Amino acid sequence: MIYEVFRRERKGQAFEHAGSMVAPDTEFAEAWAREQYGRRGESVALWLVPRGAIHDVEDWADEFDLKYRRVDGYSIKARLKEARERAAQPMARGEGSTRGR
Amino acid sequence: MADDRELLLGLADDELVIGWRDSEWTGIAPLLEEDVAFSSIAQNEIGHARAVYERLTDDADALAFDRPLDEYRCAPLVELRLLDWAHTIARRWLYEVADEIRITALMEDADVGGLAAKINREEAYHRMHAEMWRERLRDEPRFREAVTELWPYALGVVLPAQREELAARVGLDEVAAVERGSHTDDFAPLWEEMTMVRRSAPAGAQW
Numbered sequence: 001m002i003y004e005v006f007r008r009e010r011k012g013q014a015f016e017h018a019g020s021m022v023a024p025d026t027e028f029a030e031a032w033a034r035e036q037y038g039r040r041g042e043s044v045a046l047w048l049v050p051r052g053a054i055h056d057v058e059d060w061a062d063e064f065d066l067k068y069r070r071v072d073g074y075s076i077k078a079r080l081k082e083a084r085e086r087a088a089q090p091m092a093r094g095e096g097s098t099r100g101r
Numbered sequence: 102m103a104d105d106r107e108l109l110l111g112l113a114d115d116e117l118v119i120g121w122r123d124s125e126w127t128g129i130a131p132l133l134e135e136d137v138a139f140s141s142i143a144q145n146e147i148g149h150a151r152a153v154y155e156r157l158t159d160d161a162d163a164l165a166f167d168r169p170l171d172e173y174r175c176a177p178l179v180e181l182r183l184l185d186w187a188h189t190i191a192r193r194w195l196y197e198v199a200d201e202i203r204i205t206a207l208m209e210d211a212d213v214g215g216l217a218a219k220i221n222r223e224e225a226y227h228r229m230h231a232e233m234w235r236e237r238l239r240d241e242p243r244f245r246e247a248v249t250e251l252w253p254y255a256l257g258v259v260l261p262a263q264r265e266e267l268a269a270r271v272g273l274d275e276v277a278a279v280e281r282g283s284h285t286d287d288f289a290p291l292w293e294e295m296t297m298v299r300r301s302a303p304a305g306a307q308w
Binding site for chain 1: 132134135137138141226229230233236237
C-alpha cells in the first residue's frame with residue numbers, strides 16, 4: 001500500500017506534502033514515517049494517508065476561452081514582483097530548513 | 102555494589118554490541134524505510150550504552166573500547182553475527198522483550214532509576230517496532246526457527262530470577278541459558294573491528 005505523508009513542521013502551521021512510502025499496513029507506515037520524517041525533530045505531527053483515500057481532481061474544461069477568469073487574463077507581472085519583494089523580508093527565516101538525512 | 106556495577110556494565114555492553122551488530126544492516130536492509138528505522142534504533146542503543154558507561158566512568162570511550170576482549174560483559178545473544186533478516190528480527194524481538202524486563206526492574210533502583218526510565222521511554226518505540234515485525238513474521242517458518250534457535254541465548258540476557266517472566270512473555274519453555282561471562286566465536290572479530298581505531302591511534306591523539 002502506498003501512503004502519502006504530510007508533515008507539520010511547527011505547531012500551528014499547515015501540513016505539507018512530504019513524500020510517499022510503500023508499507024504493508026498503517027503500523028509499518030507509522031514506524032517508518034516516524035524515522036523518515038521525524039527523527040531529527042523536523043516534524044511535530046504527521047498525516048499518513050492511504051493513496052486510495054485521495055480523490056484526484058485534475059482536469060478543467062475550458063472550451064470557450066474564458067481567460068478573463070484566470071490570473072493570466074490580467075497583467076500582474078509588476079504587481080507580483082512587488083508583492084514578492086515585500087514577502088521576501090519576513091519569510092527569510094523559515095526557508096531552507098532541516099531536510100534530508 | 103560490585104554486583105550493581107557488573108549488572109550495569111553488562112547492560113551497557115549489550116546495548117553497545119547490539120547497536121553495533123544491528124548497524125551492520127545500514128545500507129543493506131530489505132527496504133529503504135526499514136533501513137532508516139533500523140539504523141536509527143541501532144544508533145539509539147549505542148546512545149544508551151554511552152549513558153550507562155558514563156555512570157560507571159568519566160571516560161565512556163575508554164570503557165567502551167579499551168578493554169581486553171575477556172572483560173566485556175555482553176550476553177552472547179548480542180554478539181552473534183546474523184546474516185539473514187529472520188534471525189536479525191528474531192534477535193531484535195527477543196532482546197527487546199528481555200530488555201524490558203531488565204530495564205523495568207532497574208527503574209526501581211534509587212541510583213539509576215531515573216536513567217533507566219529515560220532509556221525505557223526510547224525503548225518503548227523499539228518494542229513497538231520489534232512487535233510489529235514479530236506480528237508480521239510469526240507464522241513464517243524461518244522466523245520461528247530463528248526464535249527457537251536464539252531462545253537459549255535470549256535467556257542469558259536477564260538474571261535467573263527474571264527468566265520465568267521472560268519465558269511467559271515469549272511463550273516458550275525455559276531451557277538452559279547461554280550465560281554471559283564467556284564469549285561466542287563471533288565476538289573476537291567484532292572486538293577487533295570495534296576497538297581497532299583506538300588501538301591504532303598514535304599516543305596522545307585527541308578525539
